[in-house]
Amino acid sequence: xxxxMYWEAIQRAHDEEMARDPLVICMGEDIGVAxxxxxxxxxxxxKYGPLRVIDTPIxxxxxxxxxxxxxxxGVRPIIEIMSVNFAWLAMxxxxxxxxxxxxxxxxxxxAPCVFRSAGGAAHQLGAQHSARMEKVFMGIxxxxxxxxxxxxxxxxxxxxxxxxxxxxxxxxxxxxxxxxGEVPDGEYFHPLExxxxxxxxxxxxxxxxxxSVHWCLKAAEILDKQYGISAEVVDLYCxxxxxxxxxxxxxxxxxxxxxxxxxxxxxxxxSEVIAIINEECFFELDAAPVRVHSAMVPQPYNHxxxxxxxxxxxxxxxxxxxxxxxx
Amino acid sequence: MKLEDKKRVLREMVLHRRFEERCYQAYIERKIGGFLHxxxxxxxxxxxxxxxxxPGHDYVITGYRDHVHAIKCxxxxxxxxxxxxxxxxxxxxxxxxxxxxxxxxxxxxxGYALVGGPFPLAAGMAKAIQLKGGDEIAICFLGDAANxxxxxxxxxxxxxxxxxxxxxxxxxxxxxxxxxxxRSTAIVHQHKRxxxxxxxxxxxxxxxxxxxxxxxxxxxxxVRHGKGPYFLELMTYRYRGHSMSDSRGxxxxxxxxxxxxxxxxxxxxxxLIAEGALTMAEFEAIEKxxxxxxxxxxxxxxxESPEPRxxxxxxxxxxxxxxxxxxxxxKAA
Ligand SMILES: Cc1ncc(C[n+]2csc(CCOP(=O)(O)OP(=O)(O)O)c2C)c(N)n1
Ligand SMILES: [Mg+2]
Numbered sequence: 001x002x003x004x005m006y007w008e009a010i011q012r013a014h015d016e017e018m019a020r021d022p023l024v025i026c027m028g029e030d031i032g033v034a035x036x037x038x039x040x041x042x043x044x045x046x047k048y049g050p051l052r053v054i055d056t057p058i059x060x061x062x063x064x065x066x067x068x069x070x071x072x073x074g075v076r077p078i079i080e081i082m083s084v085n086f087a088w089l090a091m092x093x094x095x096x097x098x099x100x101x102x103x104x105x106x107x108x109x110x111a112p113c114v115f116r117s118a119g120g121a122a123h124q125l126g127a128q129h130s131a132r133m134e135k136v137f138m139g140i141x142x143x144x145x146x147x148x149x150x151x152x153x154x155x156x157x158x159x160x161x162x163x164x165x166x167x168x169x170x171x172x173x174x175x176x177x178x179x180x181g182e183v184p185d186g187e188y189f190h191p192l193e194x195x196x197x198x199x200x201x202x203x204x205x206x207x208x209x210x211x212s213v214h215w216c217l218k219a220a221e222i223l224d225k226q227y228g229i230s231a232e233v234v235d236l237y238c239x240x241x242x243x244x245x246x247x248x249x250x251x252x253x254x255x256x257x258x259x260x261x262x263x264x265x266x267x268x269x270x271s272e273v274i275a276i277i278n279e280e281c282f283f284e285l286d287a288a289p290v291r292v293h294s295a296m297v298p299q300p301y302n303h304x305x306x307x308x309x310x311x312x313x314x315x316x317x318x319x320x321x322x323x324x325x326x327x
Numbered sequence: 328m329k330l331e332d333k334k335r336v337l338r339e340m341v342l343h344r345r346f347e348e349r350c351y352q353a354y355i356e357r358k359i360g361g362f363l364h365x366x367x368x369x370x371x372x373x374x375x376x377x378x379x380x381x382p383g384h385d386y387v388i389t390g391y392r393d394h395v396h397a398i399k400c401x402x403x404x405x406x407x408x409x410x411x412x413x414x415x416x417x418x419x420x421x422x423x424x425x426x427x428x429x430x431x432x433x434x435x436x437x438g439y440a441l442v443g444g445p446f447p448l449a450a451g452m453a454k455a456i457q458l459k460g461g462d463e464i465a466i467c468f469l470g471d472a473a474n475x476x477x478x479x480x481x482x483x484x485x486x487x488x489x490x491x492x493x494x495x496x497x498x499x500x501x502x503x504x505x506x507x508x509x510r511s512t513a514i515v516h517q518h519k520r521x522x523x524x525x526x527x528x529x530x531x532x533x534x535x536x537x538x539x540x541x542x543x544x545x546x547x548x549x550v551r552h553g554k555g556p557y558f559l560e561l562m563t564y565r566y567r568g569h570s571m572s573d574s575r576g577x578x579x580x581x582x583x584x585x586x587x588x589x590x591x592x593x594x595x596x597x598x599l600i601a602e603g604a605l606t607m608a609e610f611e612a613i614e615k616x617x618x619x620x621x622x623x624x625x626x627x628x629x630x631e632s633p634e635p636r637x638x639x640x641x642x643x644x645x646x647x648x649x650x651x652x653x654x655x656x657x658k659a660a
Contacts, residue, residue: 029503029504029506030504030505030506033505033506033510033577034504034505034506034576034577055506055510055511056511057472057475057503057511057512058442058443058472058473058475058476058503058511059475059476059477060476061476061477062475062477085440085441086441086442089441089476123360123361124360124361124413124424125361125362125424126361126362126423126424126425126426126427126440127422127423127427128426128427128439128440128441129361129362129426129440295640295641296641296644297640297641297644298644300421300422300635300640301360301361301410301413301419301421301422301423301424301425301427302413302414302421302422302424302634302635303360303413304413304634304635304637305421305422305635305637305639305640308637308640309640
């Protein structure tokens with residue numbers, strides 16, 4: 001096991017796959033000579049050259065479509081979109097071309113692309129650089145969506161996404177690239193579907209994904225130490241399709257659920273998980289499930305307002321205490 | 328340009344330079360957060376164009392490198408700095424930040440973070456001017472790399488088709504973040520890209536404010552007199568990194584030095600000195616006064632201003648409910 005950073009894990013997955021298959025390429029803004037905004041493609045340009053590590057113009061719609069077109073003929077492009085905020089410009093091609101082509105061609109054509117993008121709110125980047133957009137991607141038929149919460153997942157999900165014949169969107173997080181974690185030394189493929197129990201518990205399930213898994217883990221720690229509440233943390237690293245069985249299993253055990261999301265509440269992961277709970281295990285519930293989420297505002301620049309707009313582990317603790325009638 | 332205008336513009340450019348350098352310092356001191364894109368090196372572009380236009384009357388829009396454009400349009404430097412400090416007195420009430428300076432009272436219609444986003448917005452404002460019959464024009468300042476967005480071409484086509492009163496100013500500083508223009512763009516000289524749309528275009532040295540002014544006079548007259556859009560390319564250079572987290576590994580120190588030899592402030596200063604209209608001592612006094620103004624008024628105002636209140640987090644998401652009640656409830660009076 002190597003203890004490496006999230007960005008290093010992503011870089012390693014690129015490197016291994018590009019070494020194995022000459023048709024694996026990567027493309028995006030400033031990914032080549034500059035090595036990537038978050039270093040996720042560091043050193044690849046020097047190793048694989050400009051034909052396979054492509055610095056693109058600022059043409060998200062164009063280069064995303066170009067990557068998808070290349071994938072029609074068997075190329076496996078890993079397309080980096082610098083920030084999810086810019087992915088709006090690429091969504092037409094991602095949604096209308098990549099996600100639908102298999103279906104509308106009756107299975108003749110497929111777009112085995114990987115789209116990677118940095119999501120989440122970092123520090124004071126303002127309204128046009130702080131969007132959390134998982135809710136947008138996870139509602140599109142034909143597109144798989146995963147979101148790694150640690151370096152092992154970042155590595156293993158990218159490896160699987162490159163091999164998978166479906167288009168996969170990988171939602172990363174601006175604040176997590178320098179997070180360290182254990183990654184297997186040998187080749188490892190993380191399943192593109194399912195969920196993971198990040199901490200086992202009996203009294204309440206805390207559902208998180210990506211950065212909110214860490215809020216949940218921290219909250220579980222506090223709940224255990226200070227309040228004697230045993231929280232289970234379920235990591236929903238796959239947002240589409242959501243793991244119905246995993247959600248059902250955990251709620252059937254704990255009978256209570258809190259969903260923590262960095263996104264705003266409407267049409268989000270929380271509403272979706274609660275719908276699944278209703279459909280799968282409503283009669284197992286001891287209390288109504290609760291969402292912890294951002295305020296419904298464009299992200300403010302001011303530091304204090306920004307903090308007020310985005311939840312953290314303390315909000316998760318508060319939600320659980322309320323659920324138990326302790327607050 | 329008239330002598331007194333040249334002297335005033337020199338003073339303004341010094342303010343623009345020192346303001347930005349002071350932002351740099353404030354960022355290091357963590358008074359300013361987020362992304363910060365600074366303008367030193369490019370001052371002659373905004374100044375030359377806006378001297379030929381009518382600040383406060385013409386509508387101006389730009390990208391995230393927007394402080395100087397706002398100030399040149401008439402925004403109060405104190406309010407711009409307060410915005411960077413995230414204060415309630417800031418030009419966007421602390422909600423926008425560096426990339427989103429707005430002063431609609433001065434017709435500075437904002438800084439936008441998505442590359443290329445302002446192109447069609449500028450054309451849309453020009454459409455409104457056309458409909459309303461005013462003599463204003465819309466001016467869109469953007470960088471070279473923005474021209475690689477599809478919306479650039481979509482906008483040029485519509486602007487030409489409908490003869491919209493819009494001036495596109497391309498500040499070609501040869502880089503888009505860390506990618507040199509030759510590596511991202513098939514043609515370095517951007518004005519050549521617009522001729523297919525039948526749009527008038529010109530290229531000009533962007534370091535000499537008088538040359539920019541002369542070229543912009545032609546451009547502004549063309550647009551204001553109903554002859555349709557115009558595209559003005561200004562060849563320039565940004566001294567600092569793209570934003571604060573840029574160590575400039577993609578270009579050489581020699582190249583930077585070469586451009587600093589053509590500093591827009593020094594070009595104008597030296598010309599005024601050669602003409603006998605200014606002395607070095609006077610110039611140094613301008614710098615001192617500017618620094619004192621920035622410290623004693625601009626920074627002081629930003630420091631002392633209050634933060635927005637957390638209760639107001641949701642203010643400005645929508646129009647005030649009361650004013651919209653008939654339409655929100657279906658009960659028109
Ligand atoms: C749609 C979009 N894609 C990418 C970015 C990231 N980005 C910010 S500035 C920039 C470079 C723009 O260069 P240019 O247009 O030449 O303007 P300059 O910064 O040189 O003034 C990039 C790629 C963005 N903000 N928006
Ligand atoms: Mg540029």
